[in-house]
Amino acid sequence: MAEVERIPSVSEAPEAATQDELPPTGTQLTPTQQRLLHAGTWIKLMPPDRADFLHTVMCQVGLPRRRTDAKTFERHSGHVSVLLEAGKLFDGKDFVEQPLPHGTIPRLVMVHVSSEAIRTQQRSIEIGDSMRQFLNMLGMQTSGGRRGGYTALRKQMEALAACRLTIGMHAEGRVVTVDAKPIKRFEAWLQHDGSQRTLWPGVLELSEDFFNTLAEHAVPLDYRALAALRHSSLGLDVYTWLAHRLCRVNNPNGIMLSWENLRDQFGQEYHTSKDFKKEFRQALRQVCVVYPDARIEEIIGGLKLYPSPPPLPPTTISMMLPSGNTPVDNSGDPKSYPR
Numbered sequence: 001m002a003e004v005e006r007i008p009s010v011s012e013a014p015e016a017a018t019q020d021e022l023p024p025t026g027t028q029l030t031p032t033q034q035r036l037l038h039a040g041t042w043i044k045l046m047p048p049d050r051a052d053f054l055h056t057v058m059c060q061v062g063l064p065r066r067r068t069d070a071k072t073f074e075r076h077s078g079h080v081s082v083l084l085e086a087g088k089l090f091d092g093k094d095f096v097e098q099p100l101p102h103g104t105i106p107r108l109v110m111v112h113v114s115s116e117a118i119r120t121q122q123r124s125i126e127i128g129d130s131m132r133q134f135l136n137m138l139g140m141q142t143s144g145g146r147r148g149g150y151t152a153l154r155k156q157m158e159a160l161a162a163c164r165l166t167i168g169m170h171a172e173g174r175v176v177t178v179d180a181k182p183i184k185r186f187e188a189w190l191q192h193d194g195s196q197r198t199l200w201p202g203v204l205e206l207s208e209d210f211f212n213t214l215a216e217h218a219v220p221l222d223y224r225a226l227a228a229l230r231h232s233s234l235g236l237d238v239y240t241w242l243a244h245r246l247c248r249v250n251n252p253n254g255i256m257l258s259w260e261n262l263r264d265q266f267g268q269e270y271h272t273s274k275d276f277k278k279e280f281r282q283a284l285r286q287v288c289v290v291y292p293d294a295r296i297e298e299i300i301g302g303l304k305l306y307p308s309p310p311p312l313p314p315t316t317i318s319m320m321l322p323s324g325n326t327p328v329d330n331s332g333d334p335k336s337y338p339r
Helices: 031-045 056-060 104-120 128-138 149-162 208-214 223-228 233-248 259-266 273-290 314-320
Strands: 052-055 072-077 080-085 088-090 095-097 124-126 164-171 174-179 183-193 196-206 218-221 255-258 296-299 302-305
Touching: 031 223, 031 273, 052 056, 052 104, 052 208, 056 080, 056 218, 056 233, 072 259, 088 149, 104 124, 104 149, 104 196, 104 208, 104 218, 104 223, 104 233, 128 149, 149 183, 196 208, 218 223, 218 233, 223 233, 223 273, 233 259, 233 273, 233 302, 255 259, 259 273, 259 302, 273 296
Parallel strands: none
Antiparallel strands: 052 218, 072 080, 080 164, 088 095, 124 196, 164 174, 183 196, 255 302, 296 302
């Protein structure tokens, strides 16, 4: 079967690597454009030297993309729904209210923590020693201060550690509600910044339920694609969703998703369908640069997804992990849902 023609601005990397269309020949590329094109070329030429992972539920329904004063947040995708509730952390004196985690940082933190848990087969993940490396991967400043990278990472880690996650699922005539709080314990060093108490992240411990389901519900991801998309929460959501979804398309003629379906899943922060379509197309162009095997076509009324290889082949993953520890995503089987 011939390669499916993709969305016109998605099919070739030079046409699809930026928030805007690439400038004419001779015009200097932006750092984002350069990063995406470099990553796309690298991904085409050689496999990664490690595999990263994210729980399949987080691939289908993401966190808030922008800061919100709300204390709860819901997102729905087919038979899976997620409820996120803001929580509190103890600062040594008081329980302090935290905002909902939002933006790119908590998304990438969840990938990092999930990946380390799978690689080490441990629920407790040391965070403090790896923060500088993590910030460098994100291309963020490793300085402190009010606007420094450490401060932004620390605040989002605190919000993530405090929040409560509830998953709702329906399949085969049954409805399931799961308390899926990912982080059971948050250990931090107490510091005094002038008159303010701050927490310095040390250890994150995943809940037992979350950890136990990771092995059966982990989606392999290419860390180079994640790093290239670190500027866009929507881009990260689209990439992880496609990594989970495309390899499950069995119909050679593809499956159709309407713009209404896509907005229900990805677009609740957008006021109009026009705004959502513009932002989604833009994110999809960027994603397809770093997921070159993704076979997608824009049709009247929505998108068509065709059977596509996952970002990382199973043989690559099995070579990177200890024998017998290769995660298998069984999320397509309703019988495998957590109870």
